[in-house]
Amino acid sequence: MTATTPAHAGKTVFAAGGGQFLTFRLADEDYGVEILRVQEIKGYTRVTPLPNTPPEVRGVMNLRGTVVPILDLRTRFGMPGVEPDRFTVVVVVTVGPKVVGLVVDAVSDVLNVSPAELVPPPDLGAGVDTSLLTGMARAGDRLVTLLNIDRLIGATPDGGAV
Secondary structure (H helix, E strand, O other), X not given: OOOOOOOOXXXXXXXXXXXXXXXXXXXXXXXXXXXXXXXXXXXXXXXXXXOOOOOOEEEEEEEXXXXXXXXXXXXXXXXXXXXXOOOOEXXXXXXXXXXXXEEEOEEEEEEEEOHHHEEOOOOOOOOOOOOOEEEEEEEOOEEEEEEOHXXXXXXXXXXXXX
16 A cells, blocks of 8 residues: 555455545435545536547546546446436545546435444345445434445446446
């Protein structure tokens, strides 16, 4: 591991230690990513499409001189698409040297999760890939799906890097 590689890069293990997560909505579901991975939250603006990219890659955006690829998480997760509205935002995250924007329906809040509130990803059998999850967090009467941002950003479903 180099000095520029985060200690958690590439891990697909259960996030048993708890911590803070930025939560957001996709359709009627709640998701979360480690707050330390979030660079900023930006209102949705026009994205420049790129040819020959997977469907979940909406294109790129100029963010203060940096060209940032933009992923549509609804498409990535096989959900029906919707037109962006006033609540649609881009959550800009970092994965090692990569900066990537994630289009989400709306940002909810920052969730403080204790180890007691975490459960491992469900075992859905050999045919279901849960590697994009680090676990589930109980938040009152709801469950928040915690995403493994390294796996989510690291590769697209067809195996290509984003």
